[in-house]
Every structure is written in structure tokens, then in C-alpha cells.
Amino acid sequence: MARQRTPDGPPPPPAVQKLRIQYARRGRLRHSSTRDFGRALERALRRAGVPMAYSAGFHPHPKISYANGAPTGAASEAEYFEISVTEQVDPEAVGRALDAALPDGLDIVSVVDAQPGALADRLQASRWRLEFPGTDPAELEAAVQGFLAQEHIEVSRMFKRGMKSYDARGPVESAWTEVDESGCAILTMVVRHTTPAVRPDDVLSAITAATSFAPTRSPKATRLAQGIWSSETESVADPLATD
Structure with a gap:
């Protein structure tokens, strides 16, 4: 031996x-x-x-x-x-x-x-901000409402083991639009963490699949927070607060 x-x-x-x-x-x-x-x-x-x-x-x-x-x-x-x-x-x-x-x-x-x-x-959900320069805010609002009206929207993405399809609507707990001081259309959304993870580009693909929305260029995505999801307050809490 x-x-x-x-x-x-x-x-x-x-x-x-x-x-x-x-x-x-x-x-x-x-x-x-x-x-x-x-x-x-x-x-x-x-x-x-x-x-x-x-x-x-x-x-x-x-x-x-x-x-x-x-x-x-x-x-x-x-x-x-x-x-x-x-x-x-x-x-x-x-x-x-x-x-x-x-x-x-x-x-x-x-x-x-x-x-x-x-x-x-403790990392159960994320709050994302997507900026759509050059997009009509009213058009973005209509697209988001059309997306939220659906119960299930399937998207596909390539993984190491091949293409996989999954629901990109269910994990989105909330989504709303606004306009910043420069006039840029903004989409803010809270997305629960799932397997596979639903990313901002997955949500955008689901929005375009459910509506006629077609942004002229890809939005800038920023994760504002991630942490503990509270269904009662519909908020994402700081995961380090209890430390």
C-alpha cells in the first residue's frame, strides 16, 4: 500500500x-x-x-x-x-x-x-435599478404593467450544461417606474433569489416577450440592496444588521 x-x-x-x-x-x-x-x-x-x-x-x-x-x-x-x-x-x-x-x-x-x-x-432578494436613457417613460410604464399582469413568463439562458428555460415573472415581487432629474426612465424592482437566479436581463427579456417594448439600447443595471426579504413590509433588509 x-x-x-x-x-x-x-x-x-x-x-x-x-x-x-x-x-x-x-x-x-x-x-x-x-x-x-x-x-x-x-x-x-x-x-x-x-x-x-x-x-x-x-x-x-x-x-x-x-x-x-x-x-x-x-x-x-x-x-x-x-x-x-x-x-x-x-x-x-x-x-x-x-x-x-x-x-x-x-x-x-x-x-x-x-x-x-x-x-x-440571509441573501434572499435583491432590489435593482435599471436606467433606460432615451426611452419614453410612458412606454416603459405600460410595458412594466403588462409584465406584472402576467403570472408566468418563461425565458431561456445558456448554462454550462446547455440551454435552460425558467420563469422570470414569479420571482419579481414588485416593480415600479419613475423619471429621474435628467428625464431618464427608471425601473426599480425587487427580485427574490431563486435557482437558477433571475437576473435583470432575464426580467427585461420577459418584459419584451410579454409586450411590444423594445428599448433602443441596453439599460444600466445597479443592485441597490440585497438581503432578507420581508413579505409583510415588501422590503429587503440589511443582511449584516444582526451582526
């Missing part, structure tokens, strides 16, 4: 603290992927001198957990990840150091000590 190989040297120091971190993805950095952010974050953690905990084994990696990242191309004010560290640290100091070390457009919003329970379980 072959002997089982074990890594040389002592095991890595144990994690003594877990931090939950909210960050924003703004400007041109909205086009960065989760993988791009991961690489930038690991560099920033080293520059900031954060005492990261590492996994054991032949290929140790920093203990970072990502949660429900926005699709590439969408801006976001509410992205989340967790890190584990080997020394007790001040969350606010870590936030300041990381924010200084990350590229402009990847901005730390808050850092808190993690309490028991999975962060992913």
Missing part, C-alpha cells in the same frame, strides 16, 4: 475570527467578474497586511467565501464576502486598509464580525 503523502512543515495557524464585508462595484469596474474581483481582493489583502487564515494541504489558499455576486456588467452597492483571520482585528481598521488597497470602483462599504448562521441564508 502506498504511503499517504502529507505536506511538509507545521499546519497553518487556526482561524480565530470571521469578518463579513460589504463592498460596492462601481463605474468601469462593473464589468469585472467575480474571478477578477477575487484576484484583486487577494492582492489587496496582502497589501493591507490582513492576517489571513489559510486552508491546509499541498495548495493552501486564503479562507474567503463569496456570496451571490452580481452578473458581470451590472454595478452593485451590495456585494458580500467573508474572510477568516488568525489574529483578532478591528473590523473598521481592516475596512479602511482594504478600501485603500483595492482599485477605485471596488469600494468597501462596511466590515463586521460574523455571528452564527450562514450569510447566504
Whole structure:
């Protein structure tokens, strides 16, 4: 029987603290992927001198957990990840150091000590804002009302295992339109998190399928919030508030 190989040297120091971190993805950095952010974050953690905990084994990696990242191309004010560290640290100091070390457009919003329970379980819904420059606000309003009048609208998207069809209407809890100070038509909507995830472009595809709406160009999508969904208040609550 072959002997089982074990890594040389002592095991890595144990994690003594877990931090939950909210960050924003703004400007041109909205086009960065989760993988791009991961690489930038690991560099920033080293520059900031954060005492990261590492996994054991032949290929140790920093203990970072990502949660429900926005699709590439969408801006976001509410992205989340967790890190584990080997020394007790001040969350606010870590936030300041990381924010200084990350590229402009990847901005730390808050850092808190993690309490028991999975962060992913608290990310139940998102509030999105879609900007439609050059679109008649009345036309957008009519299209949204036509969409909301439907009970089920199926859309399709290519996944790793092939094309999949799913309902893009059911997860939309609410949607409304307005006009900003520049005259741009705005769609705001609350979408529950499902599997597969219904993204803003899925909702737009469903709107165009249900109505004659055809925007002249793709809207700019921004996730304003994600967190705990309350059916009583129809709101998305801060997932870090209980931490």
C-alpha cells in the first residue's frame, strides 16, 4: 500500500475570527467578474497586511467565501464576502486598509464580525435599478404593467450544461417606474433569489416577450440592496444588521 503523502512543515495557524464585508462595484469596474474581483481582493489583502487564515494541504489558499455576486456588467452597492483571520482585528481598521488597497470602483462599504448562521441564508432578494436613457417613460410604464399582469413568463439562458428555460415573472415581487432629474426612465424592482437566479436581463427579456417594448439600447443595471426579504413590509433588509 502506498504511503499517504502529507505536506511538509507545521499546519497553518487556526482561524480565530470571521469578518463579513460589504463592498460596492462601481463605474468601469462593473464589468469585472467575480474571478477578477477575487484576484484583486487577494492582492489587496496582502497589501493591507490582513492576517489571513489559510486552508491546509499541498495548495493552501486564503479562507474567503463569496456570496451571490452580481452578473458581470451590472454595478452593485451590495456585494458580500467573508474572510477568516488568525489574529483578532478591528473590523473598521481592516475596512479602511482594504478600501485603500483595492482599485477605485471596488469600494468597501462596511466590515463586521460574523455571528452564527450562514450569510447566504440571509441573501434572499435583491432590489435593482435599471436606467433606460432615451426611452419614453410612458412606454416603459405600460410595458412594466403588462409584465406584472402576467403570472408566468418563461425565458431561456445558456448554462454550462446547455440551454435552460425558467420563469422570470414569479420571482419579481414588485416593480415600479419613475423619471429621474435628467428625464431618464427608471425601473426599480425587487427580485427574490431563486435557482437558477433571475437576473435583470432575464426580467427585461420577459418584459419584451410579454409586450411590444423594445428599448433602443441596453439599460444600466445597479443592485441597490440585497438581503432578507420581508413579505409583510415588501422590503429587503440589511443582511449584516444582526451582526
